[in-house]
Amino acid sequence: MLTVNRYKCCYCGACVGVCPTCALELVETWLEVSADCKECGICTKICPVGALEVKA
Amino acid sequence: MKCDVIIVGAGPGGSMAAKTAAEAGLDVVLLEKRQEIGDPVRCAEGVGKRALCQMVKPEPEWIASEVKGARIYSPDGRSIVMSEDKSGSEVGYVLERKVFDRGLAMLAARAGAKVMVKTRALGLLKKEGVPCGITAMRIGEPLRIEAPIIIGADGVESKVGRWAGIDTTLKLKDIESCAQFLVYDPCIDDEYTEFYLGNSIAPSGYAWSFPKGEKLANVGLGIQGSRSRPGEATRLLHEFMKSHFPNGKVVEMVVGGDPCAGIIESATADGVMLVGDAARQTDPLTGGGILNAMEAGIIAGEVAVKAITSGKVSRAGLKEYEDRWRESIGRHLARSLEFKEFFVKLTDKDLNLLFGSLAKEDISKMDLPSMLRVLFKLNPKLLWDLRHLVV
Ligand SMILES: Cc1cc2nc3c(=O)[nH]c(=O)nc-3n(C[C@H](O)[C@H](O)[C@H](O)COP(=O)(O)OP(=O)(O)OC[C@H]3O[C@@H](n4cnc5c(N)ncnc54)[C@H](O)[C@@H]3O)c2cc1C
Ligand code: SF4
Ligand code: SF4
Numbered sequence: 001m002l003t004v005n006r007y008k009c010c011y012c013g014a015c016v017g018v019c020p021t022c023a024l025e026l027v028e029t030w031l032e033v034s035a036d037c038k039e040c041g042i043c044t045k046i047c048p049v050g051a052l053e054v055k056a
Numbered sequence: 057m058k059c060d061v062i063i064v065g066a067g068p069g070g071s072m073a074a075k076t077a078a079e080a081g082l083d084v085v086l087l088e089k090r091q092e093i094g095d096p097v098r099c100a101e102g103v104g105k106r107a108l109c110q111m112v113k114p115e116p117e118w119i120a121s122e123v124k125g126a127r128i129y130s131p132d133g134r135s136i137v138m139s140e141d142k143s144g145s146e147v148g149y150v151l152e153r154k155v156f157d158r159g160l161a162m163l164a165a166r167a168g169a170k171v172m173v174k175t176r177a178l179g180l181l182k183k184e185g186v187p188c189g190i191t192a193m194r195i196g197e198p199l200r201i202e203a204p205i206i207i208g209a210d211g212v213e214s215k216v217g218r219w220a221g222i223d224t225t226l227k228l229k230d231i232e233s234c235a236q237f238l239v240y241d242p243c244i245d246d247e248y249t250e251f252y253l254g255n256s257i258a259p260s261g262y263a264w265s266f267p268k269g270e271k272l273a274n275v276g277l278g279i280q281g282s283r284s285r286p287g288e289a290t291r292l293l294h295e296f297m298k299s300h301f302p303n304g305k306v307v308e309m310v311v312g313g314d315p316c317a318g319i320i321e322s323a324t325a326d327g328v329m330l331v332g333d334a335a336r337q338t339d340p341l342t343g344g345g346i347l348n349a350m351e352a353g354i355i356a357g358e359v360a361v362k363a364i365t366s367g368k369v370s371r372a373g374l375k376e377y378e379d380r381w382r383e384s385i386g387r388h389l390a391r392s393l394e395f396k397e398f399f400v401k402l403t404d405k406d407l408n409l410l411f412g413s414l415a416k417e418d419i420s421k422m423d424l425p426s427m428l429r430v431l432f433k434l435n436p437k438l439l440w441d442l443r444h445l446v447v
Contacts, residue, residue, distance in 0.1 A: 012098055014233060014313025016213040017226045018281065026213060027176065028090060045228060048235045048311035050287020 001055050002039055004031050008051035015043035015052060057200065059083040059170070061360050062190055063207040064177045064216050066093045066161045069332025069349030070209030072111070074164035074171075076357025082364055084169040085201055086161065087192060089176035094157030098212075098312035099346070100236060100266045100274045102249055105148030107347045111354065112163065118156040119149050120268035124247045130411035131254030131404040136419055138427075150249070150266045150274070151346075160350075175199065180206065180219045180328075186370075187220055187327040204369045205360050207329050209353065212313045214334040220325035224336060228281035230317035232261050232343055235289040236276025238308035239265075241301045244273045252277075252300070253407050259283040260400040263296050275301060278314055278343055280400060316340035318393035319386050324374045329356045337385050341392040341399065348385045355380045391445065398442055406438055 009031055016024045016031075023037040031051075044052040061077050063070045066088035074086040101120065108114060125139040165171045174195050181189035181202065189202035208216025212231075214224040244267055252263040260280035267273045277293055289311065297304055315336040323335040331337070332349025339345065359377040363369045402410075413434040419427050432439045 010309065010311045011096070012312040013211065013213045014231065014311075016215070017224075017313055017315070018228060018231060020225050022215065022218055022225075025215075028174075042228060044286045045284050046231060046233050046281045046313060047286055048233045048289035048313075050285075050290070052286065 002033050002037050002043070003053050003055050004033065005051045005053070006031075008049050010049055010051075012048065014046050014048065018042050018046050057085075058202045059085045060203060060364050061085070061205045061207060062087065062201055062203045063169075063209055064190065065209035065211055065332075065334065066164075066171065066173075067157060067209060067211055067332060067349060068160055068346050069334070069353040070207065071157070071160035071164045072350045072353030073207050073209060073331055073357040073360070074169040074353075075160070075167045076354050077360045078164060078167035078169040080357075080361040081168075082361060084164070085203070086164055086169050086171045087175045087177055087190075088161070088171070088173045091174040092154075092158075093161045093173060094154040097153045097310055099153050099310070100264055100276055100343075101151040101153050101268070102266045102344065103149050103151060103346050108149065111347070111350050112160070114149070115159055118151055118159050120152045121150045121246065123148065123150065123249050123267060125249075126251060127245070127248045128251045129253065130408050131257070132408045132411075134408070134411045134415075136411065136414055137248070138422075138424075139420060150268050152268075177210070177216065180216070187325070205327055205329070205363060207331060207353075207356050207360065208334045209331045209349070211333045212315060214330070214336075216328065217323075217325075217330045217334060220328040222320075222322055222325055222328075222330065224320060224330070224334065226281070226313075226315055226317060226336070228284070230315060230336070231281045232278035232314040232316055233281055233284040233289045234276060234278040234310075234312050234314055234343075235293040236274050236310040236312075237293065237297065237304070237306040238268070238272060238310070239275045239297070239301055239304040239306055240272050241304035242271050243301070243303070244271045246271065252296070255404050257296055258292060263293075263300075272307075274310070275304065276310065280316075281313075314338055314343040314345070316343060316396065319382070319389050322378070323381065324371050324378050326371045327369050329359065329374055329377050331356045335381070337381070337389065339392045340389060341396040348388075351385060352381050355384075394445060395442070409438065410435060
């Protein structure tokens with residue numbers, strides 16, 4: 001499962017731009033993950049603050 | 057609700073498109089999902105003065121400071137200085153983007169555009185597969201707007217394009233992961249933008265200090281996504297602060313993704329044009345995207361006017377936008393991409409050699425092309441792959 005650490009996230013939208021399944025949506029300061037997430041982990045790498053993690 | 061053109065995103069690209077189309081008399085709606093335009097900032101705020109002034113008359117409050125030139129540091133700490141009028145488009149003004157972005161949206165509003173904040177586009181309305189408007193959420197309430205033309209100016213997230221079938225998803229190598237602090241430090245040079253190269257400072261990217269006056273500066277760095285790990289940009293910025301601004305006081309934090317993809321295959325679909333970061337029109341070498349977004353916005357606004365007047369809003373009808381942005385912005389992007397692809401391959405040793413070779417040359421009066429010619433003359437082997445760009 002992809003988890004968002006909302007205490008870390010700075011809501012920049014970089015992760016939204018790299019997600020191949022368009023599974024992320026930034027609602028102002030709130031990042032939503034949809035059921036389309038394939039847990040590929042691409043978004044976790046781009047996050048400048050390390051707020052995203054794919055957890056088993 | 058119905059109008060002629062919907063513009064999604066009130067960044068510099070969207071606001072210029074809205075201003076241009078509204079000035080020509082179109083019924084324009086400009087949507088912005090944030091409640092405050094321009095905030096939070098995702099930018100180092102540097103722009104070329106001349107190019108900016110060709111597009112708008114800047115208000116004094118948009119500008120935090122004006123710089124004399126750029127200083128570039130090699131990995132081993134040697135520096136070269138380029139004066140403002142020679143170093144191309146990336147220095148000149150350091151903006152106050154919170155004020156600037158809102159100022160541009162105000163220009164659109166004054167020209168007659170309807171600006172709607174805290175209004176997030178959710179998807180495209182389609183009639184027989186062709187986009188004919190958008191669905192949105194406005195302060196928690198659903199909203200439908202019909203329009204024959206939709207301009208996607210939705211920045212790095214670039215969803216409008218993807219809804220219209222344009223694949224704007226960025227590969228990790230095509231985006232820089234960035235972190236920046238607004239720093240107060242008495243040792244900041246208020247007169248020069250500074251660029252720091254080196255694979256240990258910012259792998260396949262660079263660190264910067266863009267002064268905002270009175271010893272404040274945007275100090276940040278960007279690293280190529282393919283060389284990033286979770287949280288790496290912020291970690292490297294803390295290191296950079298320790299080594300370069302150990303007494304700096306951080307008064308604001310900014311993070312963001314900066315596209316550096318080069319030219320995308322298509323920035324149009326039936327009824328849809330993409331501008332700015334949404335169309336990946338950022339300079340791949342410098343990461344500068346404000347001016348390109350504004351220029352693309354103006355072109356898209358002009359083409360929207362023609363398309364609405366003639367009724368030809370299909371992709372073929374919007375071809376003029378595609379042709380014009382490729383001719384102007386696209387050409388720069390292509391050249392920058394070649395430089396970038398070469399630059400990211402250089403080791404710190406190569407970079408030090410290049411800087412060292414300039415030690416005896418007077419480059420203070422040179423523009424970038426002449427400096428490259430000198431570099432090429434002195435280091436033909438290292439720079440062989442760039443020969444066609446130099447001559
Ligand atoms: C750290 C960093 C430093 C940078 N430094 C510089 C620099 O020094 N100089 C320079 O020229 N460029 C710089 N850039 C790039 C520059 O910030 C962008 O190129 C520029 O902002 C692009 O403008 P735009 O109008 O295309 O998009 P943006 O300014 O990103 O605006 C897009 C807008 O669309 C809104 N939006 C998104 N989705 C929706 C939706 N669904 N509905 C409604 N609204 C939506 C967003 O909230 C946003 O306000 C930097 C970028 C970063 C990340
Ligand atoms: S990249 Fe990181 S900081 Fe930016 S919106 Fe995504 S999770 Fe938040
Ligand atoms: S893990 Fe992959 S699919 Fe899931 S949100 Fe991140 S990038 Fe998208």
